[in-house]
Amino acid sequence: MMGIKKYLKIFLKISIITVVIYFITGVFSYSDITSFCRVKIDMMSTRTSRNEIADAIRLLKKNDQESYKIFCRHVNRVSENYCRLSHKSGSSAKGWNEGGCYIRGSKTIYLRPNDRDAKFTTQQRAELLKKYSRASKNFWERF
Amino acid sequence: MENLKSFLDLLYYIMTIGRLVKISVIFIIFFVLICNYLFHVDVKNKCFLRIKLSLLEMNNTSMKNAIKILKYASPEDYRDLCENVRVIDPSIIPPVGCPGFEGGCFHPKTPKVIYVSTSQRTLSWTASVMVHETCHAIQYRESRPFSEEECYSEGGRILEKITEF
Numbered sequence: 635m636m637g638i639k640k641y642l643k644i645f646l647k648i649s650i651i652t653v654v655i656y657f658i659t660g661v662f663s664y665s666d667i668t669s670f671c672r673v674k675i676d677m678m679s680t681r682t683s684r685n686e687i688a689d690a691i692r693l694l695k696k697n698d699q700e701s702y703k704i705f706c707r708h709v710n711r712v713s714e715n716y717c718r719l720s721h722k723s724g725s726s727a728k729g730w731n732e733g734g735c736y737i738r739g740s741k742t743i744y745l746r747p748n749d750r751d752a753k754f755t756t757q758q759r760a761e762l763l764k765k766y767s768r769a770s771k772n773f774w775e776r777f
Numbered sequence: 778m779e780n781l782k783s784f785l786d787l788l789y790y791i792m793t794i795g796r797l798v799k800i801s802v803i804f805i806i807f808f809v810l811i812c813n814y815l816f817h818v819d820v821k822n823k824c825f826l827r828i829k830l831s832l833l834e835m836n837n838t839s840m841k842n843a844i845k846i847l848k849y850a851s852p853e854d855y856r857d858l859c860e861n862v863r864v865i866d867p868s869i870i871p872p873v874g875c876p877g878f879e880g881g882c883f884h885p886k887t888p889k890v891i892y893v894s895t896s897q898r899t900l901s902w903t904a905s906v907m908v909h910e911t912c913h914a915i916q917y918r919e920s921r922p923f924s925e926e927e928c929y930s931e932g933g934r935i936l937e938k939i940t941e942f
Binding site: 711713715717718719720729732735736737738739740742744766769773777 | 842845846847848849850851899900901902904929932933936937938939940941942
């Protein structure tokens with residue numbers, strides 16, 4: 635009886651620690667336990683909130699389950715970042731004005747931050763996530 | 778009574794062994810995690826890279842992910858990296874004479890080392906800096922002039938190769 639109580643206490647402690655760690659790391663991620671989906675969200679600026687990107691993912695889930703599954707399987711990180719194609723920066727640099735891109739060799743999607751030149755709606759971001767998660771799927775299917 | 782004593786001795790022996798096994802397993806897991814964080818080992822492609830610890834950005838994972846990008850998206854650049862570089866130093870404070878933040882550096886005094894001081898958020902840029910600095914390492918190895926134009930061009934090339942719109 636004493637032995638069972640001891641193991642139950644240990645199990646409870648480990649469970650509490652696991653849940654706490656999960657919620658702490660979840661602050662910087664999108665998590666959907668029901669779909670076993672967890673995607674890290676990196677923010678670059680204060681103009682776009684982590685919630686806006688998470689909203690775009692939820693919209694994708696609501697509108698297109700198939701694409702959402704592809705997104706969960708083939709994307710592990712969404713970074714708010716400019717898609718640079720040279721060492722130059724700024725709006726005159728190649729790729730800078732694109733809404734987003736997929737980084738081959740990874741499971742990372744970049745989404746352009748909102749700035750004075752461009753603001754993206756949740757629907758637009760959801761479409762970009764759909765497009766680039768398919769690009770990731772197409773890349774990794776080769777291996 | 779003697780049987781009971783033998784049984785208790787055996788039980789104590791098993792518990793001691795069990796404790797040793799637990800400690801060994803924890804130690805092995807810890808050791809493997811540390812090695813995974815500080816080294817890139819690819820036996821099949823004969824690639825062994827040491828990644829120094831970056832305390833300021835804690836971005837060793839970024840370095841590893843950038844190496845992975847090169848491995849899968851540009852095998853030729855990955856091969857060049859593996860053949861010409863032994864150590865990647867992600868320190869934000871490279872040696873004197875080397876520019877730092879969000880860039881990279883190559884110093885002829887340490888020809889097998891490249892300094893890549895990029896932040897955690899810029900994965901594709903990190904891969905580009907690695908290719909740029911590897912380009913300098915190749916120039917040094919081939920006793921060619923130190924040309925930034927050539928290596929900026931290489932960095933731009935890899936960015937175009939790995940970025941899909």
